[in-house]
Amino acid sequence: MAGAKTRVAVHKFSSCDGCQLAFLNMGEALLTLFEQVELVHFAEAGPLNPGTVVDISFVEGSLSTAADLQRIRAIRANSDFLVTLGACATAGGLQALRNIADKGDWVASVYATPETISLLENVTPISAQVKVDLEIHGCPVNSRQVTATLRSLLAGITPLDERDKLCLECKRRQHVCVMVTQGMPCMGPVTRTGCGALCPGIGRDCYACYGAAENINMSSLGRHFSTLQLNPAQISHRFVSFNSADPAFTPEPAADTARDD
Amino acid sequence: MTEQRDIRIHVPVLARVEGEGALHLTVRNNRIETLQLNIYEPPRLFEKLLEGREYHEVPDMVARICGICPVAYQMCAVTALEQIFGMQGSPRVQAMRRVFYCGEWIQSHALHIHLLAAPDFLGFDSAPEMARDYPDEVRRGLRLQALGNRLIALLGARSVHPVGACVGGFHHAPGAAQTDALIAELEQALPDAAALITWVAALDLPDDRQDFCSVSLRHEHEYPMMQGRLVSDQGLDIPIEDYAQHFTEHQVSHSTALHATLKGKPFLVGPLARMNLNSDRLPDSTAAILAQTGIRFPSANMFHSIVARAAEIHFAISEAIRLLKSVTGPGTVRSAVTPRAGTGYACTEAPRGVLWHRYRTDAEGNIRSARIVPPTSQNQARIEQDIARSLQAFGLDRLEDALRLRAETVIRNYDPCISCATHFLKLKVDRR
Amino acid sequence: MSLALHGPAAAEIIACKQESASIVSLTLRLSDRALADRFEFQPGQFNMLYLYGAGEIPVSISSDPSSPDPLVHTIRDVGRISHGLVRLRPGDRIGLRGPFGRGWPVEDACRRDVIVITGGLGCAPVIPVIDYVIQRRRDYGRLIIMQGVKHSDDLIWRARYDAWAEQPDTQVLLAADVGDRQWNGTVGPVTGLFKQAQLRTGNSMAFLCGPEPMIRACVQQLLEKGLPPDRIWISMERNMQCALGQCGHCQFGARFVCRDGPVFCYADIRHLFGRKGF
Ligand SMILES: Cc1cc2nc3c(=O)[nH]c(=O)nc-3n(C[C@H](O)[C@H](O)[C@H](O)COP(=O)(O)OP(=O)(O)OC[C@H]3O[C@@H](n4cnc5c(N)ncnc54)[C@H](O)[C@@H]3O)c2cc1C
Ligand code: SF4
Ligand code: SF4
Ligand code: SF4
Secondary structure, three states: OOOEEEEEEEEEEOOOOOHHHHHHHHHHHHHHHHEEEEEEEEEEHHHOOOOOEEEEEEEOOOOOHHHHHHHHHHHHHHEEEEEHHHHHHOOOOOOHHHHHHHHHHHHHHHHHHHHHHOOOOOEOOHOOOOOOOOOEEOOOOOHHHHHHHHHHHHHOOOOOOOOOOOHHHHHHOOOOOOOHHHHHOOHHHHOOOOOOOOOHHHOOOOOOOOOOOOOOOOHHHHHHHHOOOOOOOHHHHOOOOOOOOHHHHOOOOOHHHHHHH | OOOOOOOEEEOOOOOOEEOEEEEEEEEEEEEEEEEEEEOOOOOOOHHHHOOOOOOOOOOOHHOOOOOOOOHHHHHHHHHHHHHOOOOOOOOHHHHHHHHHHOOOOOOOHHHHHHHHHHHHHHHOHHHHHHHHHHHHHHHHHHHHHHHHHHHHHHOOOOOOOOOOOEEEEOOOOOOHHHHHHHHHHHHHHHHHHHHHHHHHOOOOOOOOOOOEEEEEEEEEOOOOOOOEEEOOOOEEEEEEHHHHHHHEEEEEOOOOOEEEEOOOOOOOOHHHHHHHHHHHHHHHHHHHHHHHHHOOOOOOOOHHHHHHHHHHHHHHHHHHHHHHOOOOOOOOOOOOOOOOOEEEEEEEEEOOOOEHHHHHOOOOOOOEEEEEEEEHHEEEEHHHHHHHHHHHHHHOOHHHHHHHHHHHHHHHOOOOOOOOOOOEEEEEEEOO | OOOOEEEEEEEEEEEEEEEEEEEEEEEEEEEEEHHHHHHHOOOEEEEEEEEOOOOOEEEEOOOOOOOOEEEEEEEEEOHHHHHHHOOOOOEEEEEEEEEEEEEOOOOOOOOOOEEEEEHHHHHHHHHHHHHHHHHHHHHHHOEEEEEEEEEEEHOOOHHHHHHHHHOOOOEEEEEEEEEEOOOOOEEEEEEEEEEEOOOOOHHHHEEEEOOOOHHHHHHHHHHHOOHHHHHHEEOOOOOOOOOOOOOOEEEOOEEEEHHHHHEEEEEHOOOOOOOOOO
8 A cells, every 4th residue: 555545435325424424523634534545435525436446445324225235246346445334334223123124014104105115125234245344333433433443454454343342441431330320221231332431421321322242141131121120122122223233132132031030 | 509409417426415316317409308306315214113112212213314413303303202291391401402403503514515515616526625725714614513513512422323312301411611611612613603604605606596485493582493483485384283284295206205395386494494584583793794795685596505504603603602601500401201192293493404203102102103304305396496497597508517517516505415315316417 | 750741742753673574673753852852761661652543552662761862662563553563664653652660770770780681572671771781881780681582583683782792791691492503692491591690699680571481480590599589670561551550451460560560579579470360
């Protein structure tokens, strides 16, 4: 990569655009970014070259149509290093909830002539279709995460895959535990670090927008939630929301609880 | 024009808009044959996936409809649900919500003006290019955007999908020291915001006057944000609960966004519509700067939207300063919620215009049904109408590139949020 | 203690020297000249070197404390951040904070014999001690330098060792587990050098740095030869994040390597040293 500037693309699939804002919300540092890399394709910021060969592609959003599949394969073929950005791209996002519902019904209830809407059977994360070099988790990911990734790649080293549990970050920031002190059903013990432990920091329980951490014990947490008076449906809502297509969050903790009791 | 000219323009992905869409335009013999704002972003079916969820999950879920205006979605959701549960935020909570919303206007408008719209008026393809010739202006814009983000984060811990708001109020009150620091920053930013109004007013904006219907909220004495009645400049004046009786949404085959019409006709929502209907509600300081520009509201020039945005940034900063002085201190900012069954409505002014929500809950507060009408689907028909009229006025005999750029400029001027509209934009122009 | 930069200050790489296949010395200079003028360090102290956005690691300062500008850091490419650091080129910038930690008690060693025992790149943090002693040669007794490497190719700074060996009352002993044909030092572990070392343990102070098994073996030898535990000093390495005694990553029993170390007196840590889990 020495000499010529590193070529970067930012692509979007089905999403809310929130993860791309990790770039656009950098403030004045955005100008430094423009200087350090060549932004070849980033529709929202201006440059349009979706089909060009690049060093690094960031991909936001989940795949939900046949055209999406073709597009992601082309992006993969054109990219040296492919990074998925956020829950939609790495774990389906909120829209993947439709995977567990009757789709025909859903579309019909929102659109009068559902025939014109062509959807895939399931919303899938990018890694289900093509090889992904790094997954950045979060809904949304933040500027610190994308900067760390970009800077690592520019320095020629492997970006860090942050897999610790949120609780560690929470303790390091010396927040009072909302689960222990207030009995809130905090998802910190199974959630991936990276956000800065924002929710416990303002006295609320984490709702796992950063997805699953490594080596988690969902059923144990599910059982604990049932002692906090959550019913099985409420427990499953805790796990099945923003990262519902993440295999680590798919077993039904509620069913587990029922069996154990 | 002597010879017959058929032109096909194909712009597969429209740049500098939020979300994915295309424009399909067929010009035959200098007449527009078809013109479609083609929104192809796959639908995310939010209304449906809310069903069965608990009321307290709604604000965080609807936020994910749009990364650029999550506060608008959260504020609509909490307001509508609180209406069902027979409660209303305390005056302090209401002030906090308005400040929260001001942060979003500042952030979203600054982003749109500098990164999305201004390059069109200064002759650049993108903000990075523009930044080379206009570094100070771009820096000022990025500073304002960052300030808006910090304001959101003060109350919501982060600016995209903030986590601070809930049905009943907020999870925490901002600390006095942080609040004071932010008030100081906001005060320092006022001159930047004033300079921004002057700068955008002096841009070489096309003078394209059109006849259109503006729709927005209107409040007894405030510049509208979260409260008021729905009004238009053609005589509409209704309580927000009656929205569905006056506005109709229908599906068009070229778009995954629903089109909304008022009495069967396109209408405009957003900063220009708000300004056209409420410029008398601006604080004196903002009005004075605006008066010096020579631009008057109401305005029939659609491109005055960018001026309206700049003025709203100045207003939102002033408003946040005024309100922030009262939001700190002891005492709770969260009231207990007793769920019950019912139907609730909310209508607020998202940065891009009127956002309307309706929810039905069961006795436990679980969502039975939801209906969400985002601003961009309301503007979609109006955008198509505007492109047609603008191109006609511009001259359909112009070069293809010029036509395409003008069409894109018109679209971007609306700051369409295709993610919100559950769609995305590509431009396809066929001249045959 | 001198000023410590708690937030990273920009520093520019002004020279890079490939010492061996995997070891690079970076010469760098704080970009803020006023800061550079105030920057001082003790032998054995370390800086946190920050590869912008990617991460930072502790690295000992291997240059002479009497001329703290520019600074030299010698880095072995072992993992993520060190790999990025060894690839830097003159003109590149990194962030630097420091100096941190407690260095070697060089003043307490005054008028004593100084025994320096190092293994592998463990020599880096002790180089400033040797420089210090040599500059004040008359204030110190005999200087004995013992250095061990895995393979003779790993020995960097050969010329420096040769130059030190020329100094009065100075003994330089080198050992390599595996030596190539040109190797004229001892073949075998560094402990094998004790036979040749002219130790006078009655009035000596020992400074050790290197892999922990090697240090354990050498400490054992020194104790057996009669050196009291409070005159054995060891520089410890632990994974660090904050270098400010806050994060707990480098905790060593009741102490923090970053704040209470990296140099510890053996007498203070012998109950933990070499125990599994510490
Ligand atoms: C006070 C102090 C002074 C120091 N002075 C110096 C100095 O002067 N020069 C110097 O070169 N070093 C010095 N170090 C050591 C240096 O800080 C470490 O080598 C550095 O932190 C390694 O970081 P890294 O990111 O390069 O490697 P990391 O990626 O963190 O790897 C560290 C080690 O773990 C191994 N490793 C990495 N990933 C894995 C894995 N998945 N599984 C198994 N093993 C793995 C690597 O091979 C490597 O040996 C010092 C340390 C301290 C505490
Ligand atoms: S992961 Fe979340 S923030 Fe990112 S695009 Fe998807 S919904 Fe938006
Ligand atoms: S508050 Fe949540 S994240 Fe923090 S320690 Fe407790 S369980 Fe973990
Ligand atoms: S604490 Fe949990 S829910 Fe809150 S922002 Fe962090 S990961 Fe998301």
